[in-house]
Amino acid sequence: MNKDSSQTALLWIVAAGFFMQALDTTIVNTALPAMALSLGVKPLAMQPVIVAYTLTMAMLTPASGWLADRFGTRRVYFAAILVFVLGSLCCAGAHTLGQLVIARVLQGIGGSMLMPIGRLAVLRAVSGEQYVSALALISVAGQVGPIVGPTLGGWFVQAITWHWIFLINVPIGLAGMIAVQRYLPRATASAAPPFDLAGCALVSLCMIAFSLAFDAPVHTHRAAWSAALFALGLAAALVYVPYARRRRDPLFKLALFGEPNFSVGLIGNLVCRIGSSAVPFLVPLLMQLELGYSPLHSGLMMLPAALAGTVAKRWIAPLIRRYGYDAFLLVNTSIVGASIVAFALISRGTPIAVEIVVLAIFGAANSMQFAAMNSVTLKGLSHEDAGSGNSLFSMVQMLAMGLGVTIGGALVSLVEAHGGTVAQGFRVSFAGVGVITLVSALIFRRIDAPAAVPASASAVPATSGRR
Incomplete structure (x- = not known):
């Protein structure tokens, strides 16, 4: 395969990853009432399904670049799609709200790496003068996802069942994994600098605590729990400041x-x-x-x-x-x-x-x-x-x-x-x-x-x- 064909295949692979990740952030919204009815909970109780996904992606996004350097772009991108597909299957097979939230966390682990590693793969494979055009091309997939997501989610719920809002990722993901193995350049792992695990833990703790503070998962003494969680998030942020000053590569x-x-x-x-x-x-x-x-x-x-x-x-x-x-x-x-x-x-x-x-x-x-x-x-x-x-x-x-x-x-x-x-x-x-x-x-x-x-x-x- 010549260089132009290889780059074209790479752009399609990354675009498919962008599409899956963007689609999954919007396709769920119109299906929430049907999902709530199936799981035996109130529709407004379904918000952890969305929050768990977004928070997981937020926490793991900083690690994506380090993982690509440590284990190779091709290997990590393949793993990201695989985890995302497995998470989608677990979401479709969930019988309780708790199971669905855990499955969404698994989905978020894969989703956190799809966009940043996809951009990184394009950056490393496409010359500088073509990079902006290539990024604009694959970003179209990210724009199409939110356009078709709500309508597609509503159609699945009405015509088939809500489970298909997750199962739709399976054929797309399988095709993507096959394409990654066949077309993505084989990159070797490099000596990546040590990852700041403690810093990532502090930032993640800050985000989780602040998020939960606005809707503490308890029914007694909720105000006290919210205040405690907010204080915990603030403390994590304050501890990070002197920590980052002391560390050479925070x-x-x-x-x-x-x-x-x-x-x-x-x-x-x-x-x-x-x-x-x-x-x-x-x-x-x-x-x-x-x-x-x-x-x-x-x-x-x-x-x-x-x-x-x-x-x-x-x-x-x-x-x-x-x-x-x-x-x-x-x-x-x-x-x-x-x-x-x-x-x-x-x-x-x-x-x-x-x-x-x-x-x-x-x-x-x-x-x-x-x-x-x-x-x-x-x-x-x-x-x-x-x-x-x-x-x-x-x-x-x-x-x-x-x-x-x-x-x-x-x-x-x-x-x-x-x-x-x-x-x-x-x-x-x-x-x-x-x-x-x-x-x-x-x-x-x-x-x-x-x-x-x-x-x-x-x-x-x-x-x-x-x-």
């Missing part, structure tokens, strides 16, 4: 936070993505539990947001070039937050056309928001710090996804537990996470305005396959 260098836009962008991303991540979880539940939509109908209703987001990507560079990052993010964040709050006004009497307009506005603004936030956070890092900064940024993205689902679901349950209806719970939840997103607009006001603006939309770094 997991994340403290010098990263010396770049002002990285620090502001990281905090802004975390806060803004809480609301944005709650919407894909809450909207299908609202439509099925309160508006009476079928799973397929609720999945189709998510299409306007996904399609509008795809179209809006081409507007990002011209708008930033004209108004700058600070003004663009201030206005666009306000639009994202306001559109999330607008979901609180949707009821059985709301015309479908109005729902579609709100979803389209949210999808377009949210898509531009993610691309702009990604770019402004990472653009100022040096070449030496880019890899470490990107890993930390990816972890924060995953943490925010888990927090969005946790906080959104917790607000609905809290209102219901205090005598309110589920409909009132959804209104409070959308209003709450929307206000959180609006607060992030104040954070982005601290961005250092003189910033290099991408010449085209493709120049905006794509740190996540989902947006």
Whole structure:
């Protein structure tokens, strides 16, 4: 096989991995009520199914590059697909919520390596002048996943059974493993530097504690448990600071936070993505539990947001070039937050056309928001710090996804537990996470305005396959 054919095969392999990982983050949402009915739990109790997956990916993402250096890109990528497929089979075979959560953790172990190692494989195999085009090509697979995921999940639930939202990964994964063995360049393992296991443990403990603090898994003394978990997360973060100062090669260098836009962008991303991540979880539940939509109908209703987001990507560079990052993010964040709050006004009497307009506005603004936030956070890092900064940024993205689902679901349950209806719970939840997103607009006001603006939309770094 010549070099061009080998590179083409590599791009298709990595694209398939991107597609599986991106598809799995959205296909579950429309199936949650059916899964809850099958497992004998309430639909809102299904949020650990999503949080377990995202938190696992967040914790293991930093180790992916080290594993590729230590054991070889081809071997680790094959193992990642294999673990992801095994996790998918375990998800389909789960009979209790606990079993499903454990299976999602296994799936997350494989998913945590698919995107970063796929990008690394392309970086090592494709020349510098072709790398941007190659990454743009495979990122299309990451964009297609969220578009077809909700509709496909609704169709599986309605036409067959919810188990197929996981079984669909099996043929894709098997084909990917065969292709990896046949086409992926055979890379030998290298002498990788020691992995900072203690640092990774501290960061992971911080993320898990903060996530659980917003929805402590206990029913007595919940406030005390939440406070204790929050304190534990804060303590882990504070312990990491002197630890990283003493260690020669820490997991994340403290010098990263010396770049002002990285620090502001990281905090802004975390806060803004809480609301944005709650919407894909809450909207299908609202439509099925309160508006009476079928799973397929609720999945189709998510299409306007996904399609509008795809179209809006081409507007990002011209708008930033004209108004700058600070003004663009201030206005666009306000639009994202306001559109999330607008979901609180949707009821059985709301015309479908109005729902579609709100979803389209949210999808377009949210898509531009993610691309702009990604770019402004990472653009100022040096070449030496880019890899470490990107890993930390990816972890924060995953943490925010888990927090969005946790906080959104917790607000609905809290209102219901205090005598309110589920409909009132959804209104409070959308209003709450929307206000959180609006607060992030104040954070982005601290961005250092003189910033290099991408010449085209493709120049905006794509740190996540989902947006």
